[in-house]
Amino acid sequence: MVEPVLSVIDLSKRFGALAASDHVNLDLMQGEIHALIGPNGAGKSTLINQITGAIRHDSGSIRFEGQEIGNLSVAERARLGLARTFQVSSLAPEFTVLQNVVLAVQAASGHVFRFFRPVLTDAWLVEPALGYLEQTGLKERSGVRTADLSHGEKRQLEIAVALALKPKAFLLDEPMAGMGPEGSKQLTGFLDGLRTEAPILLVEHDMDAVFSLADRISVLVYGRVIATGSVEEIRANEEVRRAYLGEEAA
Amino acid sequence: MNREALASLVLAAGLLVVPLIALGLDDPFIVTLATKVAILALAGAGLNLALGFGGLVSFGHAAFFGLGGYAASILASHALNYEPVFVWPFEISGTTSMPVIWLVAMVAGAIAAAAIGALSLRTGGVYFIMITLAFAQMIYYFAISWPAYGGEDGLSIYVRDSFPGLNTLDPLQFFLICYVVLMVALAFCFVLTRSRFGLALQAARQNATRLAAVGIEPFGIRLMAFAISGAITALAGALYADLNRFVSPAMLNWHTSGEIMVFVILGGVGRIFGPVAGAALYIVLEHNLGGLTEYWQLPLGLLLLAVVLYARGGILGLVSRQVRHG
Numbered sequence: 001m002v003e004p005v006l007s008v009i010d011l012s013k014r015f016g017a018l019a020a021s022d023h024v025n026l027d028l029m030q031g032e033i034h035a036l037i038g039p040n041g042a043g044k045s046t047l048i049n050q051i052t053g054a055i056r057h058d059s060g061s062i063r064f065e066g067q068e069i070g071n072l073s074v075a076e077r078a079r080l081g082l083a084r085t086f087q088v089s090s091l092a093p094e095f096t097v098l099q100n101v102v103l104a105v106q107a108a109s110g111h112v113f114r115f116f117r118p119v120l121t122d123a124w125l126v127e128p129a130l131g132y133l134e135q136t137g138l139k140e141r142s143g144v145r146t147a148d149l150s151h152g153e154k155r156q157l158e159i160a161v162a163l164a165l166k167p168k169a170f171l172l173d174e175p176m177a178g179m180g181p182e183g184s185k186q187l188t189g190f191l192d193g194l195r196t197e198a199p200i201l202l203v204e205h206d207m208d209a210v211f212s213l214a215d216r217i218s219v220l221v222y223g224r225v226i227a228t229g230s231v232e233e234i235r236a237n238e239e240v241r242r243a244y245l246g247e248e249a250a
Numbered sequence: 251m252n253r254e255a256l257a258s259l260v261l262a263a264g265l266l267v268v269p270l271i272a273l274g275l276d277d278p279f280i281v282t283l284a285t286k287v288a289i290l291a292l293a294g295a296g297l298n299l300a301l302g303f304g305g306l307v308s309f310g311h312a313a314f315f316g317l318g319g320y321a322a323s324i325l326a327s328h329a330l331n332y333e334p335v336f337v338w339p340f341e342i343s344g345t346t347s348m349p350v351i352w353l354v355a356m357v358a359g360a361i362a363a364a365a366i367g368a369l370s371l372r373t374g375g376v377y378f379i380m381i382t383l384a385f386a387q388m389i390y391y392f393a394i395s396w397p398a399y400g401g402e403d404g405l406s407i408y409v410r411d412s413f414p415g416l417n418t419l420d421p422l423q424f425f426l427i428c429y430v431v432l433m434v435a436l437a438f439c440f441v442l443t444r445s446r447f448g449l450a451l452q453a454a455r456q457n458a459t460r461l462a463a464v465g466i467e468p469f470g471i472r473l474m475a476f477a478i479s480g481a482i483t484a485l486a487g488a489l490y491a492d493l494n495r496f497v498s499p500a501m502l503n504w505h506t507s508g509e510i511m512v513f514v515i516l517g518g519v520g521r522i523f524g525p526v527a528g529a530a531l532y533i534v535l536e537h538n539l540g541g542l543t544e545y546w547q548l549p550l551g552l553l554l555l556a557v558v559l560y561a562r563g564g565i566l567g568l569v570s571r572q573v574r575h576g
């Protein structure tokens with residue numbers, strides 16, 4: 001049997017009386033896009049946050065590349081190769097677009113405690129950063145202050161920063177949110193190719209994107225995974241239709 | 251060249267030219283004032299690294315300023331009395347050599363900042379401000395109650411410490427020493443903030459969540475910045491002790507922390523020459539208004555209020571007509 005790259009095993013998290021994660025089991029295999037869908041407030045972002053370490057889980061375990069990572073800090077998990085994007089863009093607002101990506105490139109290079117050489121004239125950092133911006137269609141905007149980007153461009157920059165980390169798995173929290181139909185279509189095409197670089201756990205409400213991209217889909221409702229399966233299986237699943245897809249079809 | 255760079259150049263040239271003219275006009279007191287500006291700007295430059303670039307609002311930088319001052323005068327007094335500073339486990343004798351004193355002051359400042367930082371950087375916001383204040387006050391009260399080095403009365407340096415090849419008792423030569431040290435420190439800050447470390451430090455200020463998400467621990471970055479910041483401010487303290495040939499616990503008092511913070515905020519938070527502009531304005535105000543009224547700090551307070559409310563980039567921000575830091 002092939003080991004999953006990432007596995008979430010029996011993970012639980014409560015906020016007071018609310019079970020945000022209720023014995024969640026989920027895994028991510030090499031080369032796949034695993035979509036995580038579910039209604040608002042189901043606990044999708046909370047799950048991503050537990051995998052990245054931003055929120056500590058109450059019980060269960062998280063294994064990444066055969067190693068238990070549940071006790072590691074956010075930065076340690078990122079250094080092992082977990083790259084995430086945020087549902088609400090979270091970037092350094094005063095930096096230029098390029099600086100945001102250079103920060104990720106230097107982080108991935110592992111050498112941060114260097115005090116003298118200027119980063120923005122360091123071809124080892126800038127060249128790859130511009131490459132990632134090119135891939136995500138932001139190269140012309142590289143000198144713009146990040147706070148001045150449009151909403152959609154910030155979403156693209158989140159992806160560029162994740163790429164720059166050269167991760168072993170991507171955790172994307174609603175990358176299409178607010179992108180517009182054209183932007184979503186482009187990003188869908190892009191993510192389709194990305195899965196060969198590293199598997200993707202994709203939280204997304206855009207069902208067209210999910211159905212065209214996903215190798216597997218898990219459905220989260222009230223913190224519980226109520227179904228995991230192929231696109232066809234999930235489309236045909238009665239419980240899923242009632243809990244989630246039904247409202248969309250209507 | 252952008253306007254901020256131009257303003258910085260004017261400040262650097264002005265700080266050098268003013269004492270030269272003053273000496274021509276036979277007004278050595280102005281040279282002393284310029285020296286004070288250079289030293290206080292250096293103290294501010296240290297804080298600016300933490301506060302301006304790292305977003306670490308330290309209200310305890312008097313601790314490092316005072317430690318630097320005490321390092322200078324303790325070493326000097328031991329050297330003048332021919333007593334070693336301590337004899338066990340190895341013997342350390344006093345010295346009146348400025349470069350050695352500076353090194354000791356900076357190491358002491360860095361160690362103290364690293365220790366205080368390690369205990370306070372896990373918190374943020376108001377808690378960080380209060381904890382840094384509390385640590386600095388602890389050191390202040392310690393200095394008051396410890397009789398070996400003058401306690402409340404402070405400690406005098408009878409002869410100004412020496413620098414190879416220069417006559418440090420000559421006001422202009424001592425000014426030039428302070429000026430060059432300031433410029434070297436500012437150049438260091440400039441380079442630092444553009445380096446890999448500087449990028450991470452500024453990211454820690456803007457969005458620590460983002461920094462952690464790319465795999466860089468914000469704590470380590472902040473701790474290093476705080477230690478460097480403490481070292482620079484301690485160096486300023488050593489020079490200040492030599493300027494006055496005297497240290498007292500007042501250097502460690504929270505008033506001093508407040509003043510250093512005022513230089514940074516007045517001049518322009520996160521701008522390399524901000525502390526120079528801030529310290530210069532402060533000294534000019536103190537010198538001109540202080541003679542007229544004891545309450546000269548009132549207009550200063552109003553000015554500070556205006557800067558905080560309307561011109562968050564400080565003097566340099568106004569000059570370069572761009573406001574940074576939301």
Ligand SMILES: Nc1ncnc2c1ncn2[C@@H]1O[C@H](COP(=O)(O)OP(=O)(O)OP(=O)(O)O)[C@@H](O)[C@H]1O
Pocket residue numbers: 015018020038039040041042043044045046047087
């Ligand atoms: N830090 C927190 N403290 C308390 N409750 C929280 C916290 N974070 C999330 N919650 C709650 O946990 C539940 C799950 O939230 P979460 O953001 O994970 O949902 P989601 O599936 O990502 O929803 P959406 O599709 O709207 O992004 C919600 O009811 C939310 O209010």
Ligand SMILES: [Mg+2]
Pocket residue numbers: 044045046087173
């Ligand atoms: Mg969410």
